[in-house]
Amino acid sequence: MIHRQIDVALGDRSYPLIAGTDMLSSFAPVCRHHGISDTVVIITDRNVARLHLQPLLRNLLHHKFQPLTITIPAGETQKTLTCSNRLFTEMLKKRIPRNAVIIAFGGGVIGDLAGFVAATYQRGINLVQVPTTLLAQVDSSIGGKVGVNHPLGKNMIGAFHQPAFVWMDMDYLKTLPKREMICGLGEIIKYGVIHDAELFSYLELHLEEVLHLDVEAVMHVQAACAAIKAEIVSKDEKESGIRIILNYGHTIGHGLESAGRYKLLKHGEAVLLGMIAEASIAKEMKLLEADSYERLVSLIRRVPLKANLFSLKRADIVNAMGHDKKRVAKKLRFVLPTKIGEVKVVDDVDPNLIRSAMREILKAK
Ligand SMILES: NC(=O)c1ccc[n+]([C@@H]2O[C@H](COP(=O)([O-])OP(=O)(O)OC[C@H]3O[C@@H](n4cnc5c(N)ncnc54)[C@H](O)[C@@H]3O)[C@@H](O)[C@H]2O)c1
Ligand SMILES: [Zn+2]
DSSP: OEEEEEEEOOGGGOEEEEEESSOGGGHHHHHHHTTOOSEEEEEEEHHHIIIIIHHHHHHHHHTTOEEEEEEEOOSGGGOSHHHHHHHHHHHHHTTOOTTOEEEEEESHHHHHHHHHHHHHGGGOOEEEEEEOSHHIIIIITSSOEEEEEETTEEEEEEEEOOOSEEEEEGGGGGGOOHHHHHHHHHHHHHHHHHHOHHHHHHHHHHHHHHHTTOHHHHHHHHHHHHHHHHHHHHHOTTSSSGGGGGGTTHHHHHHHHHHTTTTSSOHHHHHHHHHHHHHHHHHHTTSSOHHHHHHHHHHHHHSOOOOOOTTOOHHHHHHHHTTOTTOBTTBOOEEEEEETTEEEEESOOOHHHHHHHHHHHHSOO
């Protein structure tokens, strides 16, 4: 059952985010409605394939689509040019035409990777995002940023490629491991801090319900986050202005992720810790009042993060932050909270503050 539709308004590239529960039987008809060609290439990972592929395939076949499925191993380490090239080869060998459509069926890794392949295969083919993780349903599947990692930095190679539509079925979340729910919560709390004090207050009351997949609570926060992301992307598709605020927690978060070689911490976990560190920078710079800081940190600390940060070295984190795309000239760019629901972009953060913020999170292992 489709519960709601939110539009990402981008002129002739506008598209809907279609969300609900028990939506499977409508998928192929909605593809038809959007003029999706008969040849569809489903790119997915092994976990999602094992749990959810067969019903999707049956639905597409029943409506006379001709799906080709390419399944890759799961995980961030697959988000590379090498893996993209394997996908190109497979598609070229199967003579997949330019009017075919790629269905990115999985979490943010699949969305970014399959989206990148869609953006570049024969100069770009159509894409449908079918996100299956909480993080992908509130964030990564919306807005058209696609790409892969490079040994010198995360998401360094990529494009903007908007999908024809995004299909968000909450039922997929029922099989999601708890750790992945926690990652989704990272981005959800971020939306509350950057743009929506009401969402933040809702999370203060209902955090555990979201974590335990109470449908009403998840639908509520998913709708709030999708609406914020749709609004921000509509105003600033290519990140030349306001879209940067989505990077709160990410400057230090990316440093943590990279210093842990993408194995120690997952993206959403790193963002949770990055938000604490960046809020402490804001507090030290007197941009954020102490009581807002306390509210923010106590909400994040309620998330049962089990990361072991003992092996992380501060120098590695700072060094990795130097490769962040958001770096402007020689300065690191930070998005810092000024109160719950509002942030400010700051370029001149004292490096000593960055180091002591890091101490703040590394001590709290
Ligand atoms: N493009 C963007 O705007 C944007 C925004 C935020 C994050 N990202 C990217 O998203 C990625 C992280 O995404 P993610 O957290 O979804 O990770 P992910 O894609 O690796 O998925 C996490 C794990 O959950 C498994 N999984 C997926 N759906 C499942 C389901 N329904 N049931 C059981 N298991 C399931 C996957 O196989 C994987 O092991 C990062 O690469 C990050 O850079 C992109
Ligand atoms: Zn993120």
